[in-house]
Amino acid sequence: MQSHAIEMAQVAAAARTGTGRFNMYAGIHKALRAFMVDTLIAVGRADPTDDADVSHAAAQVEELVALCASHVAHENNFVHPALEARCPGVAQPVAQEHEQHLRHIAHLRDAAQALLALEAIEREPALQALYLALALFVADNFQHMHAEETVHNSALWAAYSDAELIGFHDALLATIPPAEMMLVMRWMLPQLNAPERLGVMQGMRAGAPAPVFEGMLTGTKGLLNPQDWAKLARGLGLQPEPGLVA
Structure with a gap:
């Protein structure tokens, strides 16, 4: 039990080391x-x-x-x-x-x-x-x-x-x-927390052609629950669907 507690403390310390990095x-x-x-x-x-x-x-x-x-x-x-x-x-x-x-x-x-x-x-x-x-x-x-x-x-x-x-x-x-990237995004985007997801999509909007970004945005909407989609839409400056609370 003690060794497990030490290990967990080490994990927490490692996570804190990377805060903001x-x-x-x-x-x-x-x-x-x-x-x-x-x-x-x-x-x-x-x-x-x-x-x-x-x-x-x-x-x-x-x-x-x-x-x-x-x-x-x-x-x-x-x-x-x-x-x-x-x-x-x-x-x-x-x-x-x-x-x-x-x-x-x-x-x-x-x-x-x-x-x-x-x-x-x-x-x-x-x-x-x-x-x-x-x-x-x-x-x-x-x-x-x-x-x-x-x-x-x-x-x-x-x-x-x-x-x-x-x-x-x-x-x-x-x-x-591109096919591998689409597969990765299929499994990544729903698993990220809201700030992480917004950062990925903001980076894509800044670096990808507009049609590519729009296609990824459409695909992402189908992967997220309504609350997560509303948070992402607000973060990107889009109008979320009526009735959704982020």
């Missing part, structure tokens, strides 16, 4: 956690006798692990070099975990694809095996993301200014294809 991990990790949990639930409740159910679960697993593989590449190409440049060795444990995650991703992708070729009678044990393997992957990733948001963030905040961190982040975002 640019946090490049926060949004994407909220998206990944939500996507992982939703996918785990989808696999766990998939009906092995229902072709459409199984196909949907398998497709969502493949979409998730493809995004996870891309996320690993983004961190390896942009975040880890920045850490190594001014905080040598800090990223090494997580870099090794990335290699393990890529092997796990390949296994999950193969298992999801194999489901589609099975007869209905064979699907139940295969779905259960996929569910258990995915649960371990999610558990590993939750711990992994915790290390990044505490250890890595503390190192980045100590070594770089916010302007430098935003520069790294913008360079990373510039490499993401």
Whole structure:
């Protein structure tokens, strides 16, 4: 109990250290956690006798692990070099975990694809095996993301200014294809708190062509509950729908 209390105090201290600082991990990790949990639930409740159910679960697993593989590449190409440049060795444990995650991703992708070729009678044990393997992957990733948001963030905040961190982040975002960005936003925007969501949309309005921003705004409205949409609309200077209280 005492060690748990100490750990929680350390987590709280790490969070306070970043108050007011640019946090490049926060949004994407909220998206990944939500996507992982939703996918785990989808696999766990998939009906092995229902072709459409199984196909949907398998497709969502493949979409998730493809995004996870891309996320690993983004961190390896942009975040880890920045850490190594001014905080040598800090990223090494997580870099090794990335290699393990890529092997796990390949296994999950193969298992999801194999489901589609099975007869209905064979699907139940295969779905259960996929569910258990995915649960371990999610558990590993939750711990992994915790290390990044505490250890890595503390190192980045100590070594770089916010302007430098935003520069790294913008360079990373510039490499993401539109389809991947849309998928990330689908899972990120509903999970952000209101100030975070407003900041993302203000940044998009400032940096994206007007039709792209309008399309994202329309899509975002369909993802949010009425109260969250009203807060976002007010923050962006839009007229919220009558009767909504932000």
